[in-house]
Amino acid sequence: MHVSPTDPTPDTVLRVGVLGCGNVGAAFVALVDSGAAAISARTGIDLEVTRIAVRDLARERPGLDRVAFEKRVTTDAHAIVVDPEVDLVVELIGGVEPARSLILAALSSKKPVISGNKELLATNAGELTAAAESAGVDLLFEASVAGAIPLVRLLRESLAGEHIVRLTGIVNGTTNYVLTRMSEEGIGYEEALAEAQALGYAEADPTADVEGYDAAAKAAILAGIAFDADVRASDVHREGIAGIEARDIAFAHRLGYEVKLLAVAERCDRPIDGAERAGDPAPSVAVRVHPAMVPAAHPLASVRGSFNAVFVEGDAAGELMVYGRGAGGRPTASAVLGDVIDAAHHLREGSRGRSARRRSPDLRPIAELHSQYYLTLDVADRPGVLAAVASVFGDHNVSIRSMEQTGLNTEARLVFITHMALEADVSATLIALGGLDSVERIGSMLRVIGPEPDGS
Amino acid sequence: MHVSPTDPTPDTVLRVGVLGCGNVGAAFVALVDSGAAAISARTGIDLEVTRIAVRDLARERPGLDRVAFEKRVTTDAHAIVVDPEVDLVVELIGGVEPARSLILAALSSKKPVISGNKELLATNAGELTAAAESAGVDLLFEASVAGAIPLVRLLRESLAGEHIVRLTGIVNGTTNYVLTRMSEEGIGYEEALAEAQALGYAEADPTADVEGYDAAAKAAILAGIAFDADVRASDVHREGIAGIEARDIAFAHRLGYEVKLLAVAERCDRPIDGAERAGDPAPSVAVRVHPAMVPAAHPLASVRGSFNAVFVEGDAAGELMVYGRGAGGRPTASAVLGDVIDAAHHLREGSRGRSARRRSPDLRPIAELHSQYYLTLDVADRPGVLAAVASVFGDHNVSIRSMEQTGLNTEARLVFITHMALEADVSATLIALGGLDSVERIGSMLRVIGPEPDGS
Numbered sequence: 001m002h003v004s005p006t007d008p009t010p011d012t013v014l015r016v017g018v019l020g021c022g023n024v025g026a027a028f029v030a031l032v033d034s035g036a037a038a039i040s041a042r043t044g045i046d047l048e049v050t051r052i053a054v055r056d057l058a059r060e061r062p063g064l065d066r067v068a069f070e071k072r073v074t075t076d077a078h079a080i081v082v083d084p085e086v087d088l089v090v091e092l093i094g095g096v097e098p099a100r101s102l103i104l105a106a107l108s109s110k111k112p113v114i115s116g117n118k119e120l121l122a123t124n125a126g127e128l129t130a131a132a133e134s135a136g137v138d139l140l141f142e143a144s145v146a147g148a149i150p151l152v153r154l155l156r157e158s159l160a161g162e163h164i165v166r167l168t169g170i171v172n173g174t175t176n177y178v179l180t181r182m183s184e185e186g187i188g189y190e191e192a193l194a195e196a197q198a199l200g201y202a203e204a205d206p207t208a209d210v211e212g213y214d215a216a217a218k219a220a221i222l223a224g225i226a227f228d229a230d231v232r233a234s235d236v237h238r239e240g241i242a243g244i245e246a247r248d249i250a251f252a253h254r255l256g257y258e259v260k261l262l263a264v265a266e267r268c269d270r271p272i273d274g275a276e277r278a279g280d281p282a283p284s285v286a287v288r289v290h291p292a293m294v295p296a297a298h299p300l301a302s303v304r305g306s307f308n309a310v311f312v313e314g315d316a317a318g319e320l321m322v323y324g325r326g327a328g329g330r331p332t333a334s335a336v337l338g339d340v341i342d343a344a345h346h347l348r349e350g351s352r353g354r355s356a357r358r359r360s361p362d363l364r365p366i367a368e369l370h371s372q373y374y375l376t377l378d379v380a381d382r383p384g385v386l387a388a389v390a391s392v393f394g395d396h397n398v399s400i401r402s403m404e405q406t407g408l409n410t411e412a413r414l415v416f417i418t419h420m421a422l423e424a425d426v427s428a429t430l431i432a433l434g435g436l437d438s439v440e441r442i443g444s445m446l447r448v449i450g451p452e453p454d455g456s
Numbered sequence: 457m458h459v460s461p462t463d464p465t466p467d468t469v470l471r472v473g474v475l476g477c478g479n480v481g482a483a484f485v486a487l488v489d490s491g492a493a494a495i496s497a498r499t500g501i502d503l504e505v506t507r508i509a510v511r512d513l514a515r516e517r518p519g520l521d522r523v524a525f526e527k528r529v530t531t532d533a534h535a536i537v538v539d540p541e542v543d544l545v546v547e548l549i550g551g552v553e554p555a556r557s558l559i560l561a562a563l564s565s566k567k568p569v570i571s572g573n574k575e576l577l578a579t580n581a582g583e584l585t586a587a588a589e590s591a592g593v594d595l596l597f598e599a600s601v602a603g604a605i606p607l608v609r610l611l612r613e614s615l616a617g618e619h620i621v622r623l624t625g626i627v628n629g630t631t632n633y634v635l636t637r638m639s640e641e642g643i644g645y646e647e648a649l650a651e652a653q654a655l656g657y658a659e660a661d662p663t664a665d666v667e668g669y670d671a672a673a674k675a676a677i678l679a680g681i682a683f684d685a686d687v688r689a690s691d692v693h694r695e696g697i698a699g700i701e702a703r704d705i706a707f708a709h710r711l712g713y714e715v716k717l718l719a720v721a722e723r724c725d726r727p728i729d730g731a732e733r734a735g736d737p738a739p740s741v742a743v744r745v746h747p748a749m750v751p752a753a754h755p756l757a758s759v760r761g762s763f764n765a766v767f768v769e770g771d772a773a774g775e776l777m778v779y780g781r782g783a784g785g786r787p788t789a790s791a792v793l794g795d796v797i798d799a800a801h802h803l804r805e806g807s808r809g810r811s812a813r814r815r816s817p818d819l820r821p822i823a824e825l826h827s828q829y830y831l832t833l834d835v836a837d838r839p840g841v842l843a844a845v846a847s848v849f850g851d852h853n854v855s856i857r858s859m860e861q862t863g864l865n866t867e868a869r870l871v872f873i874t875h876m877a878l879e880a881d882v883s884a885t886l887i888a889l890g891g892l893d894s895v896e897r898i899g900s901m902l903r904v905i906g907p908e909p910d911g912s
Contacts, residue, residue, distance in 0.1 A: 031617070031772055039617045042684060042812065142614070148773040150614035157613075158598070158606035161487070161495045161793035228498060299779055302758040307775075316487055317604040317780065317790035319763075323755055324776035334773040337617035351807035356498065 014344045015050040017086035019077045019102060020093035021061060024116055024143070025052070027329035028090065028336050030063045039337075045344045051086055053077035081106035088343055090336060091115040092143075100124055107135045112343040112352075114336055116143030122217035122233040125224050126358050138346055138353050140339035145218045146171050146308045148331035149324040150338070154312070155225045156354055163315035164226045166266040168449070171218040173306035173326045174202045174209035175241050175261040179249075179291075180304045183258055188246045201306055211240035212289040215263045222310070223265035223287045229361035231265075237288035237366040244291055247406075248376070248444045251415055256453075257293035258301040259446065264288050268364045286364040293374055295450040367424040372401070372452060374417055375426075376443030377433060381412035385438040389414060392436065396429040397421070401452065413443065419452060470800045471506040473542035475533045475558060476549035477517060480572055480599070481508070483785035484546065484792050486519045495793075501800045507542055509533035537562040544799055546792060547571040548599075556580055563591045568799040568808075570792055572599030578673035578689040581680050582814050594802055594809050596795035601674045602627050602764045604787035605780040606794070610768070611681045612810055619771035620682045622722040624905070627674040629762035629782045630658045630665035631697050631717040635705075635747075636760045639714055644702045657762055667696035668745040671719045678766070679721035679743045685817035687721075693744035693822040700747055703862075704832070704900045707871055712909075713749035714757040715902065720744050724820045742820040749830055751906040823880040828857070828908060830873055831882075832899030833889060837868035841894040845870065848892065852885040853877070857908065869899065875908060 016032065018025055032039070032049050040046045052072045061069055074080065081089055081102050089106040091113060093099045099120050106113050113132070115121065121128070121144045132139035142152045146169070155164065170176050174196060181192040193210065196202035208214050216236035223231040241261050252259050268284040294301045299321045303309040308326025313319055325331035346352045379385050386403070393400055399419040406413050418426070426445070433439050472488065474481055488495070488505050496502045508528045517525055530536065537545055537558050545562040547569060549555045555576050562569050564587070571577065577584070577600045588595035598608045602625070611620070626632050630652060637648040649666065652658035664670050672692035679687040697717050708715050724740040750757045755777045759765040764782025769775055781787035802808045835841050842859070849856055855875040862869050874882070882901070889895050 027772070035617065035619070038619065043616050043810065148770075148776060150610055150776075153609065153614050154606055157798060158609050158791070158794045160499050160797040161491065162790055163491070163494065297760065299758065302755065304753065309777075314604075314790065316483070316786040316793075318784070318787045320604060320606075320778070320780035321765075322776070322778050325774040328774070330772040331774045334618055334770060335614070337772075338614045341616040342613060345810055346807070349805070349807035351802070351805035354499065354801055 013046045013048050014347065015048055015085060015087045016090055016340060017051040017053070017080040017083065017088070018049055018090045018092065019053045019080060019099070020091065021052050021054045022092065023329040024332045024336065025092040026061050026064055027333035028092065031330070031333050031337055033065070033068065039341065043341050043345070045341050045348070047340065047344065051080045051083065053080050077102055078105065081111065082109050086111065087347065088340065089113045090340065091117055092336070093117065094119060096120050096123060100128070103128060103139070104131055107131045107137060107139065110135055110137055112138040112140070112347065114143070114339040114343060115139070115141045116332060116336055117141070118144045118217050118221065122220045125221065126230040129355060129358060133355050136352060138343045140343055140353065142339050143332045143335040145221045146310065147324065147326040147328060148334050149308060149310065149322050149326060150335070151222060151310055151322060152225055154320075154322060155222070156356070159312070159314060159317060160354065162317050164267065164312065165315060166264065166313045167222055167226055167310055168300065169219070169222065169263045169308070169310035170260055170300055170303050171263045171308050171310065171326060172209055172215040172261060173308055174206065175215070176303065176308070177201045177306045178210070179241065179244070179259055179261065182244070182246060182249050183253070186246060186250065189242065189244055210242050212238040212261065215261060215289040219263035219265055219287050219289055222263070223285060224358060226265060227267060227283045227285050227361060228356045228358055229283050229285055230358040231285070231287055231361060231363070235287060235363050237290070239290040241291050243444060245444065248446065252293050252374070255417070256296050257448070258296060259291055260294045260300060260303070262290065262292045262294070262449070282359060282362040284362040284364060286366070286369065288366055291446055293446050293448040298450060367427065369423040369447070370420055371423065372418055372420055372448035373426050374415070374444065374446040374448055375430070376416070377414045377439050378441040378443060379412050379414055380438045380440065381409050382438070386414065388436055388438055389433060392432045393418075393429055396425045396432065398425050398429050417448065469502045469504050470803065471504055471541060471543045472546055472796060473507040473509070473536040473539065473544070474505055474546045474548065475509045475536060475555070476547065477508050477510045478548065479785040480788045480792065481548040482517050482520055483789035484548065487786070487789050487793055489521070489524065495797065499797050499801070501797050501804070503796065503800065507536045507539065509536050533558055534561065537567065538565055542567065543803065544796065545569045546796065547573055548792070549573065550575060552576050552579060556584070559584060559595070560587055563587045563593060563595065566591055566593055568594040568596070568803065570599075570795040570799060571595070571597045572788060572792055573597070574600045574673050574677065578676045581677065582686040585811060585814060589811050592808060594799045596799060596809065598795050599788045599791040601677045602766065603780065603782040603784060604790050605764060605766065605778050605782060606791070607678060607766055607778060608681055610776075610778060611678070612812070615768070615770060615773060616810065618773050620723065620768065621771060622720065622769045623678055623682055623766055624756065625675070625678065625719045625764070625766035626716055626756055626759050627719045627764050627766065627782060628665055628671040628717060629764055630662065631671070632759065632764070633657045633762045634666070635697065635700070635715055635717065638700070638702060638705050639709070642702060642706065645698065645700055666698050668694040668717065671717060671745045675719035675721055675743050675745055678719070679741055680814060682721060683723060683739045683741050683817060684812045684814055685739050685741055686814040687741070687743055687817060687819070691743060691819050693746070695746040697747050699900060701900065704902065708749050708830070711873070712752050713904070714752060715747055716750050716756060716759070718746065718748045718750070718905070738815060738818040740818040740820060742822070742825065744822055747902055749902050749904040754906060823883065825879040826876055827879065828874055828876055828904035829882050830871070830900065830902040830904055831886070832872070833870045833895050834897040834899060835868050835870055836894045836896065837865050838894070842870065844892055844894055845889060848888045849885055852881045852888065854881050854885050873904060
């Protein structure tokens with residue numbers, strides 16, 4: 001913090017440089033501009049946004065005073081990160097470059113960095129946290145995953161001593177909105193998606209959301225924190241929701257399930273005791289994104305619309321869930337502000353927050369998953385078909401919990417729920433079924449979470 | 457941390473003294489004993505429980521190694537808090553004294569204190585936080601409210617810069633279990649309570665739970681943190697669940713509600729801007745515990761059984777909810793451990809966590825509440841009764857949204873839902889109704905949360 005006697009800013013004020021002034025950046029600047037006195041009263045921290053970097057000077061910034069904005073704005077982001085009169089950098093540009101280089105430059109100038117950059121954290125977290133560690137300053141990124149929901153702090157601080165077993169999250173608001181509309185209105189995927197696009201919940205090109213790329217990036221960030229592992233978005237097994245049909249959801253309802261796009265990160269090793277675990281250099285983890293059938297009584301089943309939630313299972317803490325707005329300018333800016341106050345507190349104390357070394361994980365492939373499965377087959381409606389199909393399941397060690405035929409003649413469809421089975425065996429079953437004359441099409445395949453209904 | 461060269465404990469080990477070894481204390485000691493290597497690997501913090509104070513040396517401590525336990529145990533709690541070879545004190549005795557004196561002694565010996573003591577924090581938080589502040593050490597109490605759910609850290613850190621508007625929580629597992637059973641099985645209060653007692657979810661004397669005392673203490677602690685206010689359990693308006701009848705819940709279901717015991721803490725001032733808020737010496741808050749009708753689509757409605765959850769409304773963050781195990785040895789011990797690691801990190805850094813000055817709040821009485829109300833009246837079944845009753849509502853400015861008669865003759869009952877009304881007016885209405893010849897008994901009165909169904 002600065003000490004120049006001629007500067008009108010008091011020397012206890014923490015001067016924040018903001019990189020990027022889109023939806024979240026503008027909301028953050030407005031929160032600090034209007035709330036500085038209240039923040040000071042509550043926390044004793046005096047904040048001021050003194051510099052703002054943008055790409056386009058001409059763009060309108062609704063919600064910000066034009067005169068006050070123009071005094072602080074520049075197109076030279078690099079000048080901000082090396083400015084000795086900036087104490088702390090907030091990076092809200094998004095994307096890998098130039099954000100990565102700017103953050104590294106800020107850290108090497110000993111400035112704490114708060115980032116809301118999901119793409120960057122999902123690919124370069126190891127590099128960035130190591131740079132923060134060697135600079136001895138904070139790199140905080142609560143806003144990079146699930147907006148206002150305090151997941152990073154939960155995993156890193158509240159559960160610092162916890163053996164985290166599994167995270168199961170709804171971390172993409174667009175797909176949850178689409179699936180909620182399909183579930184509540186009985187409409188099809190295309191109709192629900194068009195509605196989400198009309199309301200601005202989905203992009204014109206919805207690929208990043210509906211194919212699970214956004215959720216996979218968030219899953220990588222969360223798995224990295226939960227398991228101290230260097231997990232990247234490209235490590236995450238990923239399936240989207242485009243293949244979900246209205247009849248899949250109707251069938252799920254009848255059996256007492258909701259269909260949700262889940263991001264799952266779980267520990268695959270279950271060590272006998274802490275000493276063994278501490279000696280293990282490579283945490284064994286599985287990280288995946290796919291639609292799944294979730295029991296109606298599970299807390300995630302009632303997460304509706306564009307809300308997000310993450311369900312955490314810990315060895316001692318048991319089951320926890322955090323729920324909230326996973327996106328949006330003001331909610332995300334609120335998470336940025338929480339981190340800024342944290343870093344400011346550390347600067348004032350001459351300390352810094354926790355860091356964790358990240359190890360290369362032993363990533364387990366989806367083929368090793370044990371789950372129950374929902375499978376549909378379009379079949380020829382004639383005697384003997386079920387026997388042929390059932391024998392293929394049996395030949396591959398996949399045990400059927402329930403089977404039902406829906407439709408007749410050319411509409412005949414078999415709907416199966418399996419007992420717990422190995423994914424590799426289910427994949428082999430589907431390949432073999434595809435080779436049967438009587439099977440016209442393999443339909444949906446959804447994993448079913450939760451205990452088997454009969455408790456077996 | 458100690459430096460004695462003859463001591464076998466390495467000088468980087470943080471030595472923890474534990475006061476009280478009941479359910480939570482024993483679980484905490486077991487977590488550290490078995491998990492120290494893993495905690496060290498994850499956080500770089502080496503913990504050891506070196507001393508344990510108990511009241512009864514002879515009592516069995518299941519889950520703890522007898523020999524290792526006896527080496528550390530004493531009945532002299534005061535000796536632990538002043539022992540120079542104890543770096544940090546964990547207080548899990550419960551109750552006001554001697555816990556209060558022991559904590560004050562530990563703080564004045566410059567030892568950070570972690571407490572899980574709800575009763576004490578709900579009455580003496582102002583005194584204790586001031587003592588920690590003047591000693592310059594941490595006083596952390598995540599475990600004092602809602603077990604493993606990280607509410608204190610959420611409010612104090614994640615939402616440090618947030619203008620928190622309202623907290624609405626299910627913070628008592630016993631009453632939520634009873635209400636869940638009444639809701640799902642259609643059974644009465646007495647039967648559900650007996651079942652909870654048989655399962656160990658309710659005490660033989662259930663007063664503290666069913667009359668809302670436990671929830672009121674938690675509400676006071678949460679309001680204190682959310683609003684930086686010195687709120688005590690005795691400041692909290694409190695109503696229990698003993699008057700809830702099976703037919704109230706059946707009626708709630710029909711209208712799309714669940715009945716829950718809620719702890720609510722809300723800000724009553726809505727300042728124009730931050731500067732005004734910062735200048736206000738007395739936050740205006742209302743804190744209350746009462747059963748309420750919660751819309752089925754509200755996230756709190758699906759919190760079942762003995763789980764707890766708190767729904768937070770913030771000005772920028774929007775709606776957040778945290779959910780989990782609100783009680784139990786291991787979940788609560790997990791919250792204690794998170795705080796211990798926090799304090800250990802601060803000790804190592806030579807820093808301390810955030811503190812907030814607490815102001816005396818302007819506590820608003822329940823009479824000022826604006827809410828919708830569910831009211832039932834047992835009435836004489838004869839012409840003209842409804843007109844007489846309705847005119848009493850009208851005379852007191854309480855507008856009726858819906859009315860329904862259930863039962864006939866001597867069983868006749870009128871069930872009302874009001875539009876938004878002032879509690880003082882509703883109270884006056886009930887007094888006046890009690891004076892009518894045709895009203896035999898005032899039945900239930902439940903506040904109804906959420907927007908009015910027609911959006912008005």
